[in-house]
Amino acid sequence: MTQFSTPWVERNKPNLSAIEKLMVGVAMSVAGLAAPILRRFPAAIFFGAVAGGVVGIYLVALLSEAFLGEYHLLRDILAVTGVSLFAAHIPLFAIWWERKVAARIQSRMGPMRVGGWHGWAQSMADGIKLIAKEDLVPAAADAALFRLAPYVTLIPVVIAFLTLPFGAHWIFRNMDVGLLVIVAMLGVEVVGVIMAGWGSNSKWTVYGAMREACQMVSYEIPMGISLLLPVLTIGSLNLVQIGDAQAGGWHTWLAFQSPFMFVAAVAYYITSLASCKRAPFDLPESESELVAGFLTEYSGIRWSLFFFAEYVAMYIVAALAVVLFFGGWSSPISPEWIPDWMGRFLFADNAAARAAQGLILGGPIWMVVKSFFLVFVQMWVRWTLPRIRIDQVLYSCIQVLLPLMLVLLIGQTLWVLWVPEDSLLAMVTRIALSSFTGLAGLGACWIIFKARLKKRALVGVLAVEQLPGA
Amino acid sequence: MADTVLESAPDLLMDIDRVEQGDVETEELLINMGPQHPATHGVLRLVLRADGEMVIEAVPHIGYLHRCAEKIGENLQPYQYIPYTDRMDYLAGMNNNQAYSIAVERIAGMEVPERAQYLRVIFAELNRIASHLVAFGTYGLDIGAFTAFLYSFREREMVLDLCEAACGARLTYSYITIGGVHDDVPDGWFDRCLEFLDYFDPKIDEYNQLLSFNQIFVKRTAKVGVVSAEDAIAFGLTGPCLRGSGVKWDLRKSTPYDGYEKFDFDIPIGRPGGTDEIPHSVVVGDSWCRYYVRLEEMKQSVNLIRQAIRNCPEGATLAKKNKTVKLPDDEVYVEIENPRGQLGFYIRGDGSSIPARVKARGPSFCNLSIVRHISNNCLIADVAAIVGSLDVVMGEVDR
Amino acid sequence: MAPEEICGILKSEFGEAVEDACLDCGRPYALVSADSWPKIARFLRDDARLGFNLLCCITSLDMLAENKLAAIYDVCRIPFEGKADLLEFVHEFAVRIEVDRDSPSIPSVAEIWPAADWHEREAFDMMGIVFDGHPDLRRILCPDDWVGYPLLKDYEFPVEYQGIPGTTEHELLSPRH
């Protein structure tokens, strides 16, 4: 009979008391019930949880505003939870999105397998892998700096969220120096990069850090000056005030107020690319020159923290552009354009009307959508343009952008002084610039539409279909 | 070279002057770039002596892919050696087959049927397109434009489909063989090829829009790594690297082989900025010229394939189905125009069917030797631009 | 220009130094003595009639039966700056130098043609020919601590290098006793 014995050793059956048996039984049955559902519908559960969380925060915020107006502590806890959850989900979404955008630009598909529909769970799989990966500190590295650097990079960009408004009332701390806090926090982020580069004790990382330092001193000045333009126009550093001033529809957005503002908006966008190390200014981690720049020695979770910081910073600079130049949380529709029959419902004082206002006139959803559109443009630029050389970055920032920004600043000052807001010149400028941008946007949409129709002719039959017999 | 760099990076050079006057004490840094580095196209190793971002000297070290091709060549019969030539310049297998086959045909005195010559031209030019596409794509990658690489590979797959239809392999063809080509092309292949050419021709203009005339790209590559015509010849540069320096030299014109004299085509050379559509900041012999010559050559290749398909006669494609070839006691040295330059094969026979010596002159080997000369006093980013513009294939450098 | 003419010019200029010539070979060449090679090389490059400005290749050759090593220099002329019609100036030639196998030494021409630099290093690496006066004569393809010159006919393959066995064939790794 011995030859029929199992070739493995039977696991020992544990000796359990009655109450332990009961507990194990309950736990096993809960797990047994939950596990198949968890495994079968991960997408539904994940998106359900995210959607539930968003709805929950929205409801609790509404309720707390209505009933708990006095209890700031509770409101703060809720707001911090919401903000950090939002900040945590930006990279999760944006990394997957970037891979899909890049893939479509390059006539590929991008992630398709992980999680089912279009590889939606790709960033989560990456995250789990990176957490479980070895956290390697090189022997020659300065261990303290090396370990600290990711946090010095990540924490400031998350702090920047505290004064970043999502709506007129959707802000954690409505400070009068809100803009300064955000700019300062974006500046601190650089210190982490330099710490990482120096602490890794590798030549490539030092190069990456030095490039970041050079880049920072060159782009921060034009960036700061470009931020001054909306500030001096509105007369406040308070982001909520700046945002509220643009709530009168598409043509009242600050970027369209004067030619100087329009150029400053574009210039700010360029410097913001340099600020969050995006192509064509991705010199600190330029892959074809410096292997992976300041990130060369990082692995696992610390590396992913840098990526978290980068994507959150991308969102922040885009959101700042939206607040300062592109109407903040207000929609392109002016409240004046709402017809009476609709206004009667829309401007009523109840929860449903307020939700509708948020959708039509402006609210956090508009803010997030607009910011993500600018993030999308950042990705678009990254996958189109080659990388600039370091001396060209310094040249363009200091010798081109800086004088330009000074001219713009003086021009805008004079404009504010001499051109009243309701004068004919101001009106014509406003209408010209806003309709120009609108037409450009419509034109882009038209090109995209035609391109979709003519896919075979543009990309070519051979790229769309296989050759007969191939 | 110093004055050309002076124009491309004036600010930094001024800084260095200041440093040399003793304002700041700096130290030189030795950086090991490669053998595993994204910009070194395989296993090239560059040791950079750098002062901050400035590279004072870049010394190439090669041999990390030395696969003993010459030793194998003198141990195998010529027919057996054809697959090894594929693996030398693995981006242009057809051209390598052609070079070795012509060398063996010359020494053994074999004639190639006319149809086989036309097919050789078609496939050599198709492979030239495929090879230049990789050069274009990876150069974009070196400069930081990722998408050009994907576009070039998208079109390259179609070339590979055509080659695969003829010989069944994607990369290592062994299609062109001693005495002709291995097999005739399948029915309807010419139509497919013409369909591809009609599709591909306008794509080259698209590449120009995407990359060649992009301002950032021009800024990165113009006046970087300038090679004068004299230097280019002295260092033995051939192919697009030589033509980029403004020398009108092409073996397909000067010493035609396989019936190239029957075709009508131009030799694109590097032109100074301001003429035609060339950007103003370009000077003859810089990285941009070397890059752009390749794009123009692709147009010429399209033109050549069209002519070859139009005039291709019917007939045999292989001289004789003999699998051994006796090599007389003689020696021969044959060079043909590869996508990267002149690929030469020296074969010495000793009366048996195994050659006594096979020597390959890799064009990339000579092209690479100029790196040390032209990458003095440039930036680290320029080293990637220079090496990329030379378009070396390490399989052929190390053989 | 035909190989006979080139060879005639060389013979009239250098006389005894041109030891032999093979003009009806698959590739015509002149056999010159190693000592006078730098002079001849400079003449080949600088002479207005010849003007061989491109050194295509240096082929090293192991003639085990004659106990000699040879180096074959392929030179050719590239016209540039549109001096004349493309085909008129095309000519190519080969120069061959034979040295003793036991102490192979040839003067370097890296000064004359910079292209010779790497070619000579390769010939040194593969065949062990020493090029006197070369600025940096090191191994180029094989590692610095490589033993032997691989392209010699009597080269023995390495059994192992830095602990990596040279073959995976069982009989060779653990020979039967």
Place this chain on the structure above:
Amino acid sequence: MSWIENRFEEGVMVTSLDWAINWGRSSSVWPMTFGLACCAIEMMAVGASRFDFDRFGAGAFRAAPRQADLMIVAGTVTYKMASRLKRLYNQMAEPKYVMAMGACTVGGGPYFKHGYHVVKGVDLVVPVDVYVPGCPPRPEALIEGLIRLQDKIKHQTRAKKSMNTFREAAIA
């Protein structure tokens, strides 16, 4: 191995944890850009439009060894390169996988007999997880190799292993 490996005694039920981590690891295998020779071109083709490694989550080619999970040894390994290869392998963070792509890395390939300077198989230098034969392997073969590797990762466990687990695996 990374910090999470071998933390659990044999028999501790870690199947859900194993499932999650294996899912993460197998779904995001980031290869290192380590092209040596001809196979590197096919490896690039796999990353490019038609074959698109990114569909399997393996499209993020990392240039630095620290962030890569998979070293695709694409091409002939020579003696001069072998020490660098070993060094790069040692620089990679756990868990790390090696794929031998092409005949040369599987066992010397066409350079076996007369290649005095060619390592006769990369498994003489670093441990190999998946062998993909071919000269060079078609992109489809490389994708197959990746899927095999994903299967292999999916059967790993965080628990301490004894001979029994190996026996079970052999029977299953």
